[in-house]
Amino acid sequence: MSGEARRYSVRTHVEVQLAYLHGSPTPGTGICQVCFGACRPSSARCVPCAEIDYQAGRMAADLVVPITYRKGSGGQHSQNLRMYKQEPHNRTARRNLTALFAYFCLHHISCVKAAADVDRFTHVCFVPSTKNPSQDVHPLEETLGDKVRSLRGIRLSVNQQVPSESRSFHKDWFEAGVLPAQGSETDVLLLDDTWVTGARAQSAAYCLKQAGARKVVMLVLARQINPDYGHSKPLVERISKVPYEMDSCAFHLSDMIPAPRSP
Ligand SMILES: [Zn+2]
Ligand SMILES: [Zn+2]
Numbered sequence: 001m002s003g004e005a006r007r008y009s010v011r012t013h014v015e016v017q018l019a020y021l022h023g024s025p026t027p028g029t030g031i032c033q034v035c036f037g038a039c040r041p042s043s044a045r046c047v048p049c050a051e052i053d054y055q056a057g058r059m060a061a062d063l064v065v066p067i068t069y070r071k072g073s074g075g076q077h078s079q080n081l082r083m084y085k086q087e088p089h090n091r092t093a094r095r096n097l098t099a100l101f102a103y104f105c106l107h108h109i110s111c112v113k114a115a116a117d118v119d120r121f122t123h124v125c126f127v128p129s130t131k132n133p134s135q136d137v138h139p140l141e142e143t144l145g146d147k148v149r150s151l152r153g154i155r156l157s158v159n160q161q162v163p164s165e166s167r168s169f170h171k172d173w174f175e176a177g178v179l180p181a182q183g184s185e186t187d188v189l190l191l192d193d194t195w196v197t198g199a200r201a202q203s204a205a206y207c208l209k210q211a212g213a214r215k216v217v218m219l220v221l222a223r224q225i226n227p228d229y230g231h232s233k234p235l236v237e238r239i240s241k242v243p244y245e246m247d248s249c250a251f252h253l254s255d256m257i258p259a260p261r262s263p
Pocket of ligand 1: 047
């Protein structure tokens with residue numbers, strides 16, 4: 001397949017999902033500046049992000065980038081995010097998530113790199129499953145690995161002393177395997193499917209920073225929204241009305257760079 005035909009195909013596979021994808025993450029009042037979840041209108045961050053910042057500080061991820069939202073547990077996007085793991089042969093779920101990720105990277109990785117002050121990512125890491133720590137390859141890596149094959153992989157191992165269902169940040173939840181040489185520039189693209197509290201993802205980011213990573217940028221397929229949380233209401237209403245905007249992102253360059261002036 002030619003490059004142009006492949007790009008067309010990726011776009012088509014995202015377009016067919018627009019009917020059920022919710023509005024794109026964008027900054028605003030009542031939106032956490034870190035994770036784009038809901039927070040009190042008077043706060044800059046949600047409670048879990050504020051707690052993690054207190055514990056991890058600069059050792060947390062430099063930027064958190066959710067591609068979409070996941071509202072509650074219903075809907076086709078939620079189903080894709082469940083099915084790609086539970087039914088590895090469910091090609092539709094994997095194809096949809098891969099297309100969403102690939103299209104986002106093609107069109108917005110420059111926005112993400114500019115926002116994070118990263119010239120180029122050198123490494124990729126997938127947040128390991130804490131429920132299946134013996135799993136050789138995470139299903140997300142099986143699904144997206146081909147799209148990030150130009151980056152060197154970093155594997156994290158799971159400290160099984162930490163309860164697998166914990167919703168808290170743990171500095172010692174993960175251990176880095178093969179580390180890049182000291183002093184070499186290591187800017188890591190850290191990938192996960194769903195962000196709930198960020199505890200697991202930020203524990204992984206902390207581990208990577210401790211291991212010598214200069215920057216860690218967290219890219220997640222979906223920011224989970226709990227519609228029952230009181231402060232979620234405005235966000236839930238907005239993302240229910242506004243469709244997913246595939247040609248923009250939370251850090252879109254056209255919003256950050258002034259338009260060139262005519263001479
Ligand atoms: Zn947050
Ligand atoms: Zn963008």
